[in-house]
Amino acid sequence: MRLGRLASTIAIHIRGKDLPTYTPSVDMGAFVIVVNAEKIAVTGKKRYQKLYRRHSGRPGGMKVETFDQLQQRIPERIVEHAVRGMLPKGRLGRRLFTKLKVYKGPEHPHAAQKPVPLPISDKRIMLDK
Amino acid sequence: MTRVKRGSVARKYRKNILDFASGFRGAHSRLFRTATQQKQKALTRAYVDRKNKKRTLRRLWIARINAVARRYGSTHSGLIHDFYKNRVLLNCKILAQVATLDAYSFLKIIEEVNEKKS
Numbered sequence: 001m002r003l004g005r006l007a008s009t010i011a012i013h014i015r016g017k018d019l020p021t022y023t024p025s026v027d028m029g030a031f032v033i034v035v036n037a038e039k040i041a042v043t044g045k046k047r048y049q050k051l052y053r054r055h056s057g058r059p060g061g062m063k064v065e066t067f068d069q070l071q072q073r074i075p076e077r078i079v080e081h082a083v084r085g086m087l088p089k090g091r092l093g094r095r096l097f098t099k100l101k102v103y104k105g106p107e108h109p110h111a112a113q114k115p116v117p118l119p120i121s122d123k124r125i126m127l128d129k
Numbered sequence: 130m131t132r133v134k135r136g137s138v139a140r141k142y143r144k145n146i147l148d149f150a151s152g153f154r155g156a157h158s159r160l161f162r163t164a165t166q167q168k169q170k171a172l173t174r175a176y177v178d179r180k181n182k183k184r185t186l187r188r189l190w191i192a193r194i195n196a197v198a199r200r201y202g203s204t205h206s207g208l209i210h211d212f213y214k215n216r217v218l219l220n221c222k223i224l225a226q227v228a229t230l231d232a233y234s235f236l237k238i239i240e241e242v243n244e245k246k247s
Contacts, residue, residue, distance in 0.1 A: 017192065017195075017196055018196050018199065018200060019196055020193050020196050020197045020228045020229045020232065021193075021229055022189075022192050022193050022196050023189075024189070024192075
């Protein structure tokens with residue numbers, strides 16, 4: 001599954017834009033659980049060329065990692081980073097981000113909430129498969 | 130000119146403005162001079178927002194219609210196009226309320242339009 005396409009559908013469901021009761025000022029979207037986060041793919045040479053940057057706030061404190069390295073280190077962060085960029089910024093956006101749960105591997109601790117598989121109606125993703 | 134005492138005129142003027150500003154935060158509801166400024170701002174913003182309200186509500190309706198349309202395989206723009214072509218002109222955006230409250234009727238409308246298309 002491709003990174004951006006997945007993140008885009010996740011963000012739509014978290015925000016609640018697929019529901020007829022959509023209200024932009026209210027947190028009424030769904031929780032989304034992502035498993036097998038280490039299997040996310042990117043096309044082309046992005047695996048070795050896409051950079052993730054972070055800055056510690058001190059001068060000279062910029063750290064750069066490639067997609068590859070980050071995937072080996074903390075694969076959940078890749079999906080989180082992608083989805084966070086697609087959610088609104090601001091207080092509500094940060095709250096929406098807490099509705100995303102990402103896990104490496106196929107297990108997740110939320111069986112008690114009886115999750116349903118996410119209905120994907122994005123043509124690009126359907127064509128991919 | 131006869132002598133004029135100012136009496137309670139000033140007090141009434143100030144009270145008028147402070148009553149308008151009741152409920153404002155902090156000094157804006159207590160001090161006369163700041164309250165005057167805030168009253169002015171509030172009135173200006175109310176004027177502008179009465180016009181903005183029409184725009185924002187329409188945006189909300191369109192987003193909701195889009196959500197329902199995409200669930201059933203089309204898009205807001207496609208749906209509106211079909212509605213206009215088949216003379217379902219009755220559908221002012223407020224009838225996005227139909228989509229929210231009475232999903233079944235909304236589906237019936239969509240089905241009818243699809244039949245007329247084919």
